[in-house]
Amino acid sequence: MADTFLYLTELLGLPVHDLKGRVIGRVKEAAIVPLEDPFRIDRFLVGAGHTWLTVRYDQIRSLSLHGIDLSDELLTPYHSDEYMLRLVRDLLDQQIIDAQGRKVVRVTDITFAIRAQANFTGLYVTEVDIGIRSIFRRLFQGVLPRTWIRKLQAPIQPRSIAWGFCNIIEPDPMRRLRLNISPTQLEEMHPADLADIVEELGPDAREALITSLDSEAAAEALSEVDPEIQASILESLETEKAAEILEEMSPNQAADVLQEMEHATSEELLAELDAEDKTEVEELLEYGEHTAGGMMNTEYLSVPESATVAEAIASLRAATDLSDSLPTIQIVRADDTLVDQIPVTRLFLADASASIKELLNDDTPITVRVDSKESRVTEIFDRYNLLSLPVVDAQSKLVGVITADDVISVLRGRR
Amino acid sequence: VIAALRRFRYHIAVFFSVIGPGFITAVVDNDAGGIFTYSQAGARWGYLPLWTLLPITVLLVVTQEMCSRMGAVTGKGLSDLIREEFGLRTTFVLMALLVLANLTNVMANFAGVASSLELFHISRYFSVPLAAGVVWLLIVKSNYERVERLFLFACSLYICYIIAGIAVKPDWKEAAIYSVKPVLLFEPSYLQMLIGMVGTSVAPWMQFFLQAAVVEKGVTARDYKESRIEVIVGCIVMSIIAFFIIVACAGAIWSQQPRDINDATDAALALKPFGPYAYLLFAAGLFNASLFASSILPLSTSYTVCEGLGFESGVNKTFREAPIFYGLFTFLVVIGAATILIPGFPLVRMILLSQVINGALLPLVLGYMILLVNKKRLMKEWVNSPLYNMIAWAAVIFMSGLTLALVGISLRQLFE
Numbered sequence: 001m002a003d004t005f006l007y008l009t010e011l012l013g014l015p016v017h018d019l020k021g022r023v024i025g026r027v028k029e030a031a032i033v034p035l036e037d038p039f040r041i042d043r044f045l046v047g048a049g050h051t052w053l054t055v056r057y058d059q060i061r062s063l064s065l066h067g068i069d070l071s072d073e074l075l076t077p078y079h080s081d082e083y084m085l086r087l088v089r090d091l092l093d094q095q096i097i098d099a100q101g102r103k104v105v106r107v108t109d110i111t112f113a114i115r116a117q118a119n120f121t122g123l124y125v126t127e128v129d130i131g132i133r134s135i136f137r138r139l140f141q142g143v144l145p146r147t148w149i150r151k152l153q154a155p156i157q158p159r160s161i162a163w164g165f166c167n168i169i170e171p172d173p174m175r176r177l178r179l180n181i182s183p184t185q186l187e188e189m190h191p192a193d194l195a196d197i198v199e200e201l202g203p204d205a206r207e208a209l210i211t212s213l214d215s216e217a218a219a220e221a222l223s224e225v226d227p228e229i230q231a232s233i234l235e236s237l238e239t240e241k242a243a244e245i246l247e248e249m250s251p252n253q254a255a256d257v258l259q260e261m262e263h264a265t266s267e268e269l270l271a272e273l274d275a276e277d278k279t280e281v282e283e284l285l286e287y288g289e290h291t292a293g294g295m296m297n298t299e300y301l302s303v304p305e306s307a308t309v310a311e312a313i314a315s316l317r318a319a320t321d322l323s324d325s326l327p328t329i330q331i332v333r334a335d336d337t338l339v340d341q342i343p344v345t346r347l348f349l350a351d352a353s354a355s356i357k358e359l360l361n362d363d364t365p366i367t368v369r370v371d372s373k374e375s376r377v378t379e380i381f382d383r384y385n386l387l388s389l390p391v392v393d394a395q396s397k398l399v400g401v402i403t404a405d406d407v408i409s410v411l412r413g414r415r
Numbered sequence: 416v417i418a419a420l421r422r423f424r425y426h427i428a429v430f431f432s433v434i435g436p437g438f439i440t441a442v443v444d445n446d447a448g449g450i451f452t453y454s455q456a457g458a459r460w461g462y463l464p465l466w467t468l469l470p471i472t473v474l475l476v477v478t479q480e481m482c483s484r485m486g487a488v489t490g491k492g493l494s495d496l497i498r499e500e501f502g503l504r505t506t507f508v509l510m511a512l513l514v515l516a517n518l519t520n521v522m523a524n525f526a527g528v529a530s531s532l533e534l535f536h537i538s539r540y541f542s543v544p545l546a547a548g549v550v551w552l553l554i555v556k557s558n559y560e561r562v563e564r565l566f567l568f569a570c571s572l573y574i575c576y577i578i579a580g581i582a583v584k585p586d587w588k589e590a591a592i593y594s595v596k597p598v599l600l601f602e603p604s605y606l607q608m609l610i611g612m613v614g615t616s617v618a619p620w621m622q623f624f625l626q627a628a629v630v631e632k633g634v635t636a637r638d639y640k641e642s643r644i645e646v647i648v649g650c651i652v653m654s655i656i657a658f659f660i661i662v663a664c665a666g667a668i669w670s671q672q673p674r675d676i677n678d679a680t681d682a683a684l685a686l687k688p689f690g691p692y693a694y695l696l697f698a699a700g701l702f703n704a705s706l707f708a709s710s711i712l713p714l715s716t717s718y719t720v721c722e723g724l725g726f727e728s729g730v731n732k733t734f735r736e737a738p739i740f741y742g743l744f745t746f747l748v749v750i751g752a753a754t755i756l757i758p759g760f761p762l763v764r765m766i767l768l769s770q771v772i773n774g775a776l777l778p779l780v781l782g783y784m785i786l787l788v789n790k791k792r793l794m795k796e797w798v799n800s801p802l803y804n805m806i807a808w809a810a811v812i813f814m815s816g817l818t819l820a821l822v823g824i825s826l827r828q829l830f831e
Binding site: 138 | 488489490491498499502503504507630633635636637724725727
């Protein structure tokens with residue numbers, strides 16, 4: 001029976017036969033050209049004497065555990081090709097991102113499917129192997145015969161990742177283009193999962209990953225990363241890209257990162273921000289890190305107390321980027337002093353033509369002063385079972401809102 | 416002025432945020448085996464061996480600094496880098512040797528727990544299982560920050576030795592003179608003692624542990640300056656502790672009658688005439704050091720092996736997420752503790768064997784380390800400078816030579 005699959009460990013060292021069945025060399029390396037086909041092995045590099053010859057995929061008549069038979073003997077010497085992803089050099093023993101399992105893994109072996117086509121036999125990457133079984137194969141590769149290894153490994157559970165979910169980390173942006181590496185899958189991941197991956201990588205890979213993402217995805221993922229690591233990543237990027245990402249972050253998160261940096265660096269970055277973001281962030285930087293001012297977001301939704309429910313809902317619709325994260329809207333007087341906050345749900349339960357005033361309770365609103373300590377803020381959240389808390393200045397003017405997730409971050413950080 | 420002040424405050428803050436890895440690694444170098452080596456040196460040779468502490472500190476700093484630099488710059492552990500640059504087989508062989516060497520180290524330290532508590536009349540059949548249980552729970556049920564804080568606390572308990580050393584009222588003048596005056600006696604037992612002291616001062620597991628801890632801590636190239644200071648301070652503290660152990664034994668044993676001691680508890684007993692505190696502190700110090708090393712060694716081994724072979728690892732993960740990591744950790748703790756309870760178990764032979772494996776491993780580890788730290792692609796502008804490289808190579812060759820000599824001695828004793 002013809003073999004249906006082959007491991008990279010088995011492919012390496014496989015004899016290559018010419019038309020007359022003579023061995024011309026042994027396989028040293030296999031390469032994919034992702035721009036042409038991200039699955040098919042496009043070139044086999046064969047060591048013959050002192051040189052490496054290139055065997056193209058369509059020059060192979062048959063391929064099995066016992067060797068490769070060529071259908072064409074016109075082989076060219078190997079010369080390095082930037083469009084090539086070389087499996088042994090670029091992939092084996094290196095880290096990749098498993099987009100489905102959402103973690104960083106190290107490649108131990110690669111599994112191919114052998115598929116006979118009309119005029120050639122092709123080798124297609126199906127999986128990347130990471131478990132004990134692949135370690136076993138690597139250890140005995142070249143020591144025991146291939147067929148023995150296959151039998152001996154049988155009782156060990158395989159662990160692999162489908163090639164389609166494997167994301168290669170390539171620091172060089174030009175090469176990223178040539179190898180057709182796109183971060184689409186990563187951008188679709190939840191920012192918190194992507195953040196975990198970022199934390200697991202080394203600095204170079206982090207930088208590569210963040211620069212390859214679009215600024216919005218990068219900002220979302222970075223916001224979930226430990227602020228110190230955020231700072232070191234942003235410092236390693238070009239100022240322009242770093243500023244772009246900072247602008248996509250919420251001002252309080254941007255301020256948190258800047259606080260982690262050395263003064264000169266943060267000044268330089270601040271200068272790159274556009275005017276509006278810059279003033280907001282600068283205002284936040286004025287507050288102490290561990291005060292209500294340091295915790296709050298300055299992006300919130302407020303409507304005048306004179307508005308109707310319909311108007312309030314309309315403004316909620318208009319602020320799409322905020323509505324996900326805000327459980328309440330703030331009601332203010334004409335001079336920006338706070339009247340109270342009301343839950344978004346209450347708006348939808350009320351009659352559209354009703355005035356906002358009718359929805360308000362008579363109780364004094366629960367607020368916190370911008371210079372209050374962190375511990376005070378968490379205490380208020382706990383005591384009143386809040387989801388969000390308006391922050392006011394000395395004149396009772398609304399300056400920001402703290403939400404429950406800010407409090408959770410603080411509590412987790414203190415552990 | 417304000418800008419300078421702000422910068423100063425920033426650096427101080429960074430220094431405190433990087434404290435941990437270098438300090439813990441250096442201090443835990445004084446484990447049960449280390450304490451025995453230094454006690455023996457002091458008991459037999461008095462103040463003479465003190466001068467070796469200075470070169471030991473330098474060797475330690477040079478080797479540790481390279482690891483912490485690699486960790487900070489590449490963000491990867493030493494076994495990660497060896498795997499990426501030298502392949503799976505090399506990594507596997509190193510890891511297998513490391514597991515063997517560390518398993519015997521764990522045994523030695525559980526033996527330290529047993530004998531130190533026996534001084535307090537606590538049976539080893541009670542103390543060792545309890546200690547193993549505590550170590551296991553501590554790591555499995557905890558997270559990195561908490562583990563690190565506990566480890567730092569354990570480091571602070573080494574002050575026991577400093578107080579014990581002072582209580583013995585040693586001859587400080589002698590101690591001061593011989594700290595800087597090298598004495599070389601061409602007597603086999605003296606040379607053997609020197610080789611033992613220097614040869615055991617750098618252990619392969621430390622290199623792996625330090626680099627992994629630096630990475631886990633999130634130290635990056637920009638905090639590297641502070642991290643280097645931390646490593647140096649850690650190595651100096653380690654030497655100070657060693658100094659007081661030697662001085663205590665010199666004052667208590669050598670000054671009465673120079674002799675060989677059987678184990679570290681022997682040294683503690685000899686301190687009895689100097690008041691209950693000196694004796695208790697020495698014993699408590701031994702217990703602390705043994706328990707501390709019994710937790711760090713299995714932990715560091717699991718980390719290193721899982722990193723190198725690509726399994727999930729980390730104390731912040733659960734048993735289910737990282738089964739091999741916790742499995743290996745459990746194996747090392749359970750076997751390490753259980754063998755101590757087997758009557759007639761050849762512990763001394765095991766410790767000698769451990770020295771042989773460690774000695775065989777160290778030149779390899781240091782060699783790979785220095786090759787890695789010189790790779791421009793990995794280290795960029797952080798590669799060794801030519802001068803530093805010469806010092807580093809000299810240190811590596813010197814260390815390797817001494818450990819191999821120690822291997823020879825251990826092998827001879829093993830087959831005697």
